[in-house]
Amino acid sequence: xxxPAGKPSLRDAIKDASMxxxxxxxxxxxxxxxxxxxxxxxxxxxxxxxxxxxLIMCFDMVNNLPEVNAIQSGLRGKxxxxxxxxxxxxxxxxxCTYVKSDIGMMARGNIGPNGKEMPKPDMLLLxxxxxxxxxxxxxxxxxxxxxxxxxxxxxxxxxxxxxPNMIQYMVKQLKEDVIPTMEKVSGVKFDxxxxxxxxxxxxxxxxxxxxxxxSAKNKPSPIDAYFGGIYYIGPIFGAFRGTQDAxxxxxxxxxxxxxxLKLGLGPVTPEGPMEEEKxxxxxxxxxxYTHFRQFWKMFYEEGATVVASSYTKVGGTYDFGFRHDPDRxxxxxxxxxxxxxxxxxxxxRIDMLVNYIxxxxxxxxxxxxxxxxxxxxxxxxxxxxxxxKRTGKPAAFIETDLVDPRYFSAANVKNRLESYLQMVxxxxxxxxxxxxx
Amino acid sequence: MTTPTTTEIVARCQDLxxxxxxxxxxxxxxxxxxxxxxxxxxxxxxxEIIHAAGMLPLGIMGGGDNLEVIHGDAxxxxxxxxxxxSTVELxxxxxxxxxxxxxxxxxxxxxxxxxxxxxxxxxxxxxxxFDVPQTYEDEVGGTFYIGEMREFMHDLEELSGKKITDExxxxxxxxxNENRRLVRELYALRAELPWQxxxxxxxxxxxxxLVLPVEEHTILLRQYIDAARAETRPIKDNSRIVLTGLFxxxxxxxxxxxxxxxxxxxxxxxxxxVSRWLIGDVPLEGDPxxxxxxxxxxxSESTAAKYEPNQDEKGQFLVRAVKRTGAEGVIFAAPSFCDxxxxxxxxxxxxxxxxxxxxxxxxxxxxxxxMQPIREQAGTFADSIxxxxxx
Ligand code: SF4
Ligand code: SF4
Numbered sequence: 061x062x063x064p065a066g067k068p069s070l071r072d073a074i075k076d077a078s079m080x081x082x083x084x085x086x087x088x089x090x091x092x093x094x095x096x097x098x099x100x101x102x103x104x105x106x107x108x109x110x111x112x113x114x115l116i117m118c119f120d121m122v123n124n125l126p127e128v129n130a131i132q133s134g135l136r137g138k139x140x141x142x143x144x145x146x147x148x149x150x151x152x153x154x155x156c157t158y159v160k161s162d163i164g165m166m167a168r169g170n171i172g173p174n175g176k177e178m179p180k181p182d183m184l185l186l187x188x189x190x191x192x193x194x195x196x197x198x199x200x201x202x203x204x205x206x207x208x209x210x211x212x213x214x215x216x217x218x219x220x221x222x223x224p225n226m227i228q229y230m231v232k233q234l235k236e237d238v239i240p241t242m243e244k245v246s247g248v249k250f251d252x253x254x255x256x257x258x259x260x261x262x263x264x265x266x267x268x269x270x271x272x273x274x275s276a277k278n279k280p281s282p283i284d285a286y287f288g289g290i291y292y293i294g295p296i297f298g299a300f301r302g303t304q305d306a307x308x309x310x311x312x313x314x315x316x317x318x319x320x321l322k323l324g325l326g327p328v329t330p331e332g333p334m335e336e337e338k339x340x341x342x343x344x345x346x347x348x349y350t351h352f353r354q355f356w357k358m359f360y361e362e363g364a365t366v367v368a369s370s371y372t373k374v375g376g377t378y379d380f381g382f383r384h385d386p387d388r389x390x391x392x393x394x395x396x397x398x399x400x401x402x403x404x405x406x407x408x409r410i411d412m413l414v415n416y417i418x419x420x421x422x423x424x425x426x427x428x429x430x431x432x433x434x435x436x437x438x439x440x441x442x443x444x445x446x447x448x449k450r451t452g453k454p455a456a457f458i459e460t461d462l463v464d465p466r467y468f469s470a471a472n473v474k475n476r477l478e479s480y481l482q483m484v485x486x487x488x489x490x491x492x493x494x495x496x497x
Numbered sequence: 498m499t500t501p502t503t504t505e506i507v508a509r510c511q512d513l514x515x516x517x518x519x520x521x522x523x524x525x526x527x528x529x530x531x532x533x534x535x536x537x538x539x540x541x542x543x544x545e546i547i548h549a550a551g552m553l554p555l556g557i558m559g560g561g562d563n564l565e566v567i568h569g570d571a572x573x574x575x576x577x578x579x580x581x582x583s584t585v586e587l588x589x590x591x592x593x594x595x596x597x598x599x600x601x602x603x604x605x606x607x608x609x610x611x612x613x614x615x616x617x618x619x620x621x622x623x624x625x626x627f628d629v630p631q632t633y634e635d636e637v638g639g640t641f642y643i644g645e646m647r648e649f650m651h652d653l654e655e656l657s658g659k660k661i662t663d664e665x666x667x668x669x670x671x672x673x674n675e676n677r678r679l680v681r682e683l684y685a686l687r688a689e690l691p692w693q694x695x696x697x698x699x700x701x702x703x704x705x706x707l708v709l710p711v712e713e714h715t716i717l718l719r720q721y722i723d724a725a726r727a728e729t730r731p732i733k734d735n736s737r738i739v740l741t742g743l744f745x746x747x748x749x750x751x752x753x754x755x756x757x758x759x760x761x762x763x764x765x766x767x768x769x770x771v772s773r774w775l776i777g778d779v780p781l782e783g784d785p786x787x788x789x790x791x792x793x794x795x796x797s798e799s800t801a802a803k804y805e806p807n808q809d810e811k812g813q814f815l816v817r818a819v820k821r822t823g824a825e826g827v828i829f830a831a832p833s834f835c836d837x838x839x840x841x842x843x844x845x846x847x848x849x850x851x852x853x854x855x856x857x858x859x860x861x862x863x864x865x866x867x868m869q870p871i872r873e874q875a876g877t878f879a880d881s882i883x884x885x886x887x888x
Contacts, residue, residue: 150846152839159840188631192605195631195804196840202808203844211632211804215641216603218612218626225644232637406613431576434836438577439610446617459574
């Protein structure tokens with residue numbers, strides 16, 4: 061997830077009004093974080109998957125997401141040096157580069173995207189959802205910050221279902237561990253009605269988010285659900301879910317999308333509006349952030365629009381009906397965490413992607429495999445083969461990294477994308493000649 | 498009955514280790530109608546429950562360096578560790594075709610995702626992702642874990658068509674307690690007299706316990722310990738080291754031998770933690786599942802795959818292991834691309850630095866062939882430790 065805000069090289073890029081609005085929101089958030097020592101606001105660090113923003117806000121704390129900071133470092137061209145700094149300090153070249161970017165950034169003064177020093181967290185909410193690395197990441201941060209750290213384990217949805225045992229476990233952790241720690245750190249008493257109100261707000265924005273993402277079912281799609289989608293999920297996966305700001309943003313975005321739909325327009329990309337939608341793709345896996353604009357441009361130049369992506373579900377999967385439910389405040393937080401994309405079993409992930417290809421009438425699946433992310437990557441070759449088998453649509457593989465520029469080979473990515481699109485063409489001409497797929 | 502010599506015992510264990518068709522487990526299954534075998538991957542599952550269901554728990558630790566991986570590589574990118582691909586290889590080549598169920602413990606995202614792949618590859622075989630708590634209060638993590646264990650019991654009851662009684666569970670706990678006592682005794686013997694029970698032998702003897710019925714393995718352990726004590730072997734001027742980070746993908750046996758040849762006595766390690774995950778005896782009185790849960794939560798081994806809730810305790814298990822065994826240094830050996838081991842390593846190293854314990858680190862793969870660099874690195878380390886301690 062991401063908010064590609066504040067990237068200098070994007071200044072000359074084309075943006076629609078919603079992007080500008082999003083950028084302003086994110087800038088405001090970073091200012092809240094970096095001024096917390098003046099305002100006295102307490103800072104709670106947590107992760108995008110399993111981000112309990114509604115609960116954090118109940119304690120007047122500001123939400124800090126280290127993945128978002130790593131993304132910002134990637135977009136601003138700083139992550140390469142940070143990763144290497146961490147490796148010099150003993151971190152392995154094999155592990156998640158988000159962690160190393162974060163650790164390297166700390167080692168170099170912890171300067172945020174607004175040029176000011178990021179605050180020390182007052183607590184770490186180790187929301188262990190969908191990724192093993194989180195566990196080690198916050199052990200590493202705790203070693204540095206020595207601040208209260210509370211664990212919230214989300215059981216893995218291995219059998220494709222949520223059992224009562226899972227929910228009870230999570231609710232108990234919330235009641236016995238998470239909420240008492242937050243009360244202690246913030247000095248604010250927990251008020252369940254405040255939580256309900258935040259959850260009610262979340263659901264409103266979630267409705268609009270789903271509408272926006274599903275607008276890609278239209279032809280042409282008015283949005284790009286991967287590159288553009290990353291902007292769209294920023295507020296809701298970050299520090300804005302449960303706020304009026306998020307409701308306003310998604311309403312505004314929805315109107316913008318409606319307008320494009322009415323005019324039959326495609327998405328706006330940094331290179332300009334997408335003129336002709338030649339290909340409709342589903343993408344699995346996170347993007348590369350060190351060459352984000354270049355990466356997007358390759359798709360733009362080919363006339364390829366991403367109509368659905370799994371990455372826009374890492375901070376919550378809403379398109380199959382889940383909404384935060386104010387009537388079951390703690391249970392709904394548990395269900396939210398359980399439902400994030402990387403907490404879903406491999407068969408569930410495959411079902412989702414197959415469903416996207418069918419429902420969004422896509423030409424096929426493209427996997428961006430991230431070298432240092434086992435959570436996403438382990439099993440992607442099987443995902444690819446299964447999706448191909450079940451949809452009859454071609455699937456292909458590209459390899460990059462999230463924030464380590466050493467693993468982005470533009471020529472290689474471009475080659476693979478081009479040959480994949482040729483495969484799509486062949487499949488199409490075969491199909492139009494009545495040749496069985 | 499004559500007592501076998503260490504050479505005979507180790508030769509038998511070596512045969513079991515090299516047998517990637519798991520003949521011993523197949524024979525056990527064939528010996529009686531209706532017997533079932535449940536495979537499990539690292540790092541820990543409560544084998545007592547499988548035993549109480551009348552089934553054989555079978556540890557699958559990957560394919561090692563004897564297995565040619567042909568199909569497995571098609572399932573994984575180059576930047577993922579070896580154990581999932583060799584395990585897939587074992588599966589698709591029919592080597593596990595007699596296995597009635599597979600357990601994938603929650604150790605990392607690779608094994609987690611493999612659990613779903615297995616379901617798709619072998620849809621007619623029972624398979625389960627075995628989730629364990631990472632929070633350690635009885636009321637919270639314990640209740641969850643008890644729920645998960647009961648669900649697992651229920652699955653096994655369906656598989657066998659027989660109820661698992663508390664009595665059977667207590668008996669199994671008793672049998673495994675005894676096995677663990679002997680594993681601990683072997684570790685203590687090795688720490689005390691490492692030349693009598695070298696790591697490469699102890700490894701094979703313990704590894705045999707992953708494929709044999711526990712009762713048989715307990716006898717084998719007893720025999721080995723007695724024989725190892727009785728023999729007289731030459732004492733070498735080796736350095737004592739603790740080996741850590743090898744809890745999942747196993748190193749080639751040659752790697753352990755190379756360390757020994759390089760002048761190291763491995764006096765503690767974290768291979769095959771399942772054999773000694775629970776520290777001390779699990780009580781026999783009371784509810785056996787609750788007892789297993791309490792043992793898991795409050796007295797089990799520390800490893801990178803587990804959350805350490807207390808910052809002051811982080812890595813102390815390693816310092817304690819060094820003190821307990823009289824070790825002079827620590828070797829971090831981790832499988833390439835192993836997130837848990839590699840992400841944990843800098844924190845453990847900081848703890849060792851603070852405690853003034855020397856260490857080195859390297860990576861391996863289960864099929865690493867070239868041992869020369871490791872031997873050189875370990876040799877230099879062993880020599881320098883001696884210099885430090887002499888200084
Ligand atoms: S391993 Fe993947 S999912 Fe986990 S923190 Fe890193 S990038 Fe995110
Ligand atoms: S070797 Fe490490 S990364 Fe690989 S499966 Fe085992 S624990 Fe996971």
